[in-house]
Amino acid sequence: MSNMCKIYLLAIISFLNGTSEYVIAGILDKIADTSHISVSSAGQLITVFSIAFGAGTPFLIAMTARLERKKLLVYALTIFSIVNMGIAFLSGYEMLMSARILSALCAGVIQVTLLTLAAILAAPGKQGGAIATVVMGNSTALVVGVPIGRVVATHYEWNVIFIGLGLIGLLLSGLALVMIPQTKAEEPVPLREQFKFFMQPRISAYLLITFLWLGSYSVVFTYISPYFLDVFQMSNQGVTTALFLFGIASAIGSKLGGFGTDKWGSFRTLAGSMLLHALVLFLFPFIGQSASLFYVLLVFWALAAWSSGTPIQFRLITLAPSAASIVLSLHSAFGQIGMAAGAGIGGIAVKNSLLHYLPWIGAFALAVSVIVIIVDHKLSKSGEARQTEEPLYAEK
Numbered sequence: 001m002s003n004m005c006k007i008y009l010l011a012i013i014s015f016l017n018g019t020s021e022y023v024i025a026g027i028l029d030k031i032a033d034t035s036h037i038s039v040s041s042a043g044q045l046i047t048v049f050s051i052a053f054g055a056g057t058p059f060l061i062a063m064t065a066r067l068e069r070k071k072l073l074v075y076a077l078t079i080f081s082i083v084n085m086g087i088a089f090l091s092g093y094e095m096l097m098s099a100r101i102l103s104a105l106c107a108g109v110i111q112v113t114l115l116t117l118a119a120i121l122a123a124p125g126k127q128g129g130a131i132a133t134v135v136m137g138n139s140t141a142l143v144v145g146v147p148i149g150r151v152v153a154t155h156y157e158w159n160v161i162f163i164g165l166g167l168i169g170l171l172l173s174g175l176a177l178v179m180i181p182q183t184k185a186e187e188p189v190p191l192r193e194q195f196k197f198f199m200q201p202r203i204s205a206y207l208l209i210t211f212l213w214l215g216s217y218s219v220v221f222t223y224i225s226p227y228f229l230d231v232f233q234m235s236n237q238g239v240t241t242a243l244f245l246f247g248i249a250s251a252i253g254s255k256l257g258g259f260g261t262d263k264w265g266s267f268r269t270l271a272g273s274m275l276l277h278a279l280v281l282f283l284f285p286f287i288g289q290s291a292s293l294f295y296v297l298l299v300f301w302a303l304a305a306w307s308s309g310t311p312i313q314f315r316l317i318t319l320a321p322s323a324a325s326i327v328l329s330l331h332s333a334f335g336q337i338g339m340a341a342g343a344g345i346g347g348i349a350v351k352n353s354l355l356h357y358l359p360w361i362g363a364f365a366l367a368v369s370v371i372v373i374i375v376d377h378k379l380s381k382s383g384e385a386r387q388t389e390e391p392l393y394a395e396k
Contacts, residue, residue, distance in 0.1 A: 003121040003122070003123070005179075006121055006179055006180055006181070007118055007121055007122070007130050007133050007134070008133065009172075009175060009176065009179055009180070010114045010117055010118055010121075010133075010134050010137070010180075011133050011134050011136060011137030011140075012137055012172060013073075013077065013110065013114060013137070013172050013176065014111065014114050014134045014135070014137030014138045015137040015138065015140050015141050015144075015145065016141075016165060016168055016169055016172060017080075017107050017110050017111055017114075017138065017141075018137070018138035018139065018140070018141030018145065019141040019144075019145030019146070019149070019165060020080070020084055020103060020107060020162075020165050021046075021049060021053075021104075021107060021141075022141050022145065022146050022221075023141070023145055023146055023149035023161055024042075024045050024046050024049075025046060025146065025221055025222055025223075025224055025225065026146040026147065026149050026150045026153075026224075026225060026239075026243055027149055027150060027153040027158045027161075027225070028042050028043060028222075028223070028225050028226065029042075029225055029226060029229070030153040030154075030158045031045065031158060034157075034158065035093050035096075037093060039223070039226050039350065040347040040350050040351050041093075043222050043223060043343055043346065043347050043350075044097075044343070044344075044347065045096065045097065045100055046218070046222050046339070046340075046343045047222075047340045047343040047344050047347070048097055048100055048101060048104075048340075049100045049101070049103070049104040049107075049336075050104070050218070050336040050337065050338075050339040050340035050343065051104075051336070051337065051340045052100070052101040052104035052105055052108075052336075053104040053105070053107055053108040053332065053333075053336035054108075054332070054333040054334065054335070054336030054337035054338075054339075054340065055333065055337070056104070056105045056108055057105075057108030057109065057112060057329045057332045057333050057336070058326075058329045058330055058333050060105060060108065060109050061108075061109065061112055061326065061329040062326075062329075064109065068182055068183065069113055069116060069117055069120075069182075069183045070117075070176065070177075070180045070181065070182050070183065072109065072113050073110065073113045073114070073117070073176055073180065074173050074176050074177050076106045076109040076110045076113065077106075077110055077169055077172060077173040077176065078169075078170065078173045079102075079106050080103060080106035080107060080110060080169055081165070081166045081167070081168075081169030081170045081173065082166065083099055083102045083103045083106065083166075084103055084162045084165040084166040084169065085162065085163055085165075085166030085167070086099060086166075087099045087100075087103070087159060087162040088159040088160065088162045088163045088166075089159075104336075108329070108332055108333075108336070111138070111332055112328045112329045112332055114134050115131055115134055115313060115328050116328060117180065117183065118130040118131050118133065118134045119131060119317055120183050121181075126262070129258045129259070129262055130258075131258065131310050131313050131314055131317075132254055132255055132257055132258020132259070132261070132310040133255075133258065135254045135257070135258070135306070135309050135310055135313070136251050136254035136255055136258075138254070139247070139250040139251050139253065139254045139306045140247065140250075140251045141247070144247065145247075146243050146247060147240050147243045147244040147247060149161050150225075150236075150239065150240045150243060151240060154236055154240075200319070200320075201376075201379070202319055202376060202380065203316065203319055203320065203327065203330075205372055205373075205375075205376040206312055206315055206316055206319070206331075206376075207330055207331065207334045208334075208369075208372055209270075209312060209369045209372055209373060210312055210331050210334045210335045210338065211334045211335070211337060211338035211341075212338065212365045212366065212368055212369035212372070213274070213277075213305075213308050213309075213312070213335075213338065213365075213366070213369055214335040214336070214338040214339045214342065215338035215339065215341045215342040215345075215362075215365050216277070216278075216281070216342065216361075216362035216363070216364075216365035216366045216369075217305050217339070217342065217362065218338065218339035218340075218341075218342030218343050218346070219342035219343070219345055219346040219349075219358055219361050219362045219365075220281065220342075220346070220358050220359055220362050222339075222342065222343040222346050222347075223346050223347075223350055223355065223358060224243070224246075225239055226350070226355060227355060227358065228242055230355060231355060231356050232289065232294060233289070242295075242298060245295065245298060245299065246298055246299075246301070246302045247302070248302075249298070249299040249300075249301075249302030249303050249306075250302040250303075250305070250306040251306075252302075252303060253273075253302055253303040253304065253305065253306030253307040254306045254307065254309065254310065256303065256307045257269060257273065257306065257307035257308060257309060257310035257311060258310045260272075260273075260307065260310075260311070261310050261311045261314050266311035266312075266314055266315045266318075267311075267373070267377050269307065269310075269311045270308055270311040270312060270315075270373055271370065271373050271374065271377075273303075273304045273305075273307040273308045273311075274304075274308060274366055274369055274370045274373060275370055276300060276303070276304035277301065277304035277305050277308065277366050278362075278363045278366035278367050278370065279363075280297050280300045280301045280304060281301065281359035281360070281362045281363040281366065282359065282360065282363040283297055284297055284301075284359040285356055285357055285359060285360060312331065313328060313331060316328065316330075316331055342362070342365075345361060346358055346361070349361065
């Protein structure tokens with residue numbers, strides 16, 4: 001079996017991982033209704049997931065560094081599947097929050113391990129494309145997972161979704177056990193040593209970029225269903241259609257990010273996608289009730305947002321190839337903390353009747369990230385920024 005087939009299996013697992021995280025955004029109003037809580041309170045299920053994912057992943061990756069990557073993936077995926085099935089039978093908002101925390105801890109380990117394995121299994125010079133394939137699996141959750149979740153929650157109970165996630169997860173765990181080869185475990189890096197990465201200017205810059213990128217995305221996406229329903233006066237069918245279209249564009253954006261990283265380099269790909277992302281979010285509040293403009297901006301939003309992840313991840317790997325799992329876990333941590341911050345800020349805005357202007361908050365964060373990208377690039381070109389490791393390839 002070719003390594004490409006194995007990378008596609010990793011992408012399918014990434015799809016499951018992404019669905020478990022993002023599906024909540026598509027059914028936020030349903031959870032609020034059945035749990036008798038406000039939409040902003042229901043949104044905190046996303047916030048707590050992101051905080052647990054971000055804060056727990058570096059610790060768990062450090063603790064499991066000596067464990068062979070295939071075994072780590074199978075163990076984490078199995079626990080993840082059992083927890084998700086358990087969510088379907090839990091009652092009470094507090095119990096649901098607790099289960100989401102456990103699910104997030106497993107999801108963090110799974111995602112970092114998937115990205116690490118993808119880089120290992122990829123052919124030389126194709127790491128960007130391999131990482132993009134795994135990321136595409138995650139974004140495909142928006143194409144299939146979130147819209148289907150919306151349909152299921154509309155016709156049945158929303159918690160039925162999590163039974164399906166658990167069963168599919170157990171199946172994929174068995175396939176990973178059979179198909180994924182064993183890989184050499186990395187030398188464990190103590191947490192105090194991990195913090196030394198923050199002293200490296202370029203790694204710190206890309207972690208900040210990660211935080212701003214996913215924070216800007218989350219501030220809008222967390223409340224995407226209420227945004228579609230209230231601002232654009234959509235029906236339930238309209239929301240499902242919009243989510244489906246958004247997901248298709250997101251999957252394409254992930255592949256564009258990998259293609260651009262391999263062909264044009266991470267700087268050009270990342271700077272271009274961030275600028276487009278900021279522009280699209282800035283324009284949203286100006287389009288009124290125009291359906292045609294709405295769908296155009298929705299597609300470009302997804303394309304821009306999801307083409308940013310691969311150049312960031314690939315750049316971090318090139319800056320520290322001997323500690324790929326560590327820097328990717330830090331990337332995941334900062335990304336999820338950014339998503340938690342975005343969801344929290346979005347919740348405050350919604351409570352203060354500012355739902356219509358959520359995209360502007362995201363656009364501001366992206367503008368700051370573009371400045372960081374350009375400054376980092378200029379410093380690296382002039383030799384003022386140091387790198388801890390030799391890059392895998394010459395930046396184009």
